[in-house]
Amino acid sequence: FVGRSALDIEGLGAKLVDRFIDLGLVHDVADFYTLDWEQVAQLEGLGEKSAENLRESVEGSKDRPLWRLIHGLGIRHVGERTATLLADRFGSLDALTAAPAEAIAAVGGIGTVVAQSIYDFAQEERNQALIVKLERAGVRVQDERVGDGSHRHPLDGLTIVLTGRLTELTRPEAEERLRRAGANVTSSVSKKTSAVIAGEDAGSKAEKARELGVPVLAEADLAAMLDGSVPDVLRPA
Structure with a gap:
């Protein structure tokens, strides 16, 4: 949390x-x-x-943004990416915890197992009481913008790894903005990684990406991506 x-x-x-x-x-x-x-x-x-x-x-x-609160609640199977999807679709903890499992499972990227876990969490009285306490304490439990889950973010479907020192943003800021744009941010490089963004003094992760044929991008590319411009190398052929 x-x-x-x-x-x-x-x-x-x-x-x-x-x-x-x-x-x-x-x-x-x-x-x-x-x-x-x-x-x-x-x-x-x-x-x-x-x-x-x-x-x-x-x-x-x-x-903090709603997805951070959802992630911090420790719901089984709910990581940062899933929390972002839930925040975008439901917009508030009240709406999320009132949703049936079927409605949660209908959100793109969330399956029935995860949806049931979220639903079960919401049905427990102690968790309901916790959310009420958080709200009464002044914790933000809703986002200003509520999505319908049907629109696409510019970086939907991309898995991004950050490495090296960034000069314009802190690492947490960059990760959060990438997630808000739809990307899945991970810490390790694999064949499933869409791109590695290498800042100054980038090390083994950038080298591994090149070995696997994963695109290695510069911080300037990160700025462009956060402005909604997807580099050609990441566009579907």
Whole structure:
């Protein structure tokens, strides 16, 4: 929930989460938004400055895109790509959790097994209560734009790997924008990879891509892709 690929709460690592749980400060993820920050500041090894920085990170996470929240809920079989599809189609947690399994399975790229897993998650009372707590805490549970799932994004069907240092965007920013444009972003290169985008000091991933015949693109190509222009090398023959 708090990781980089979900709500990305900086400073809230696994050890600190475990500590909060052991102390009884949190019982579920929604409790992070109602922490007593004066009490947190008094914990050994933290202090007022660290507690304030953490509070700001927690507050900032309330306004993340919906797909990040869906991914962070830990629904079985729901990764970043599936979470993006669900956010685009349903537009809010209320709409998603009210949807029958058949409606979820009708979303392109989501099969019956995944749809049933999402439906089962939504039927559990504890999960329903968690979503209510998140909403009451001020966490954004809907996106401004709601899609009907029928339109295509410019990068639909493409699997992209990023490697090396980017100069215009951070890695998380680039990954998120690629996903919003429809791409599936992965960390490893295979024959199924559509392209590798190589920043500065790109290493073994770019080399492996060339060995497999996978196109290796520059950061300028990434910018063009995010503007909706698909490089010729990635267009269907």
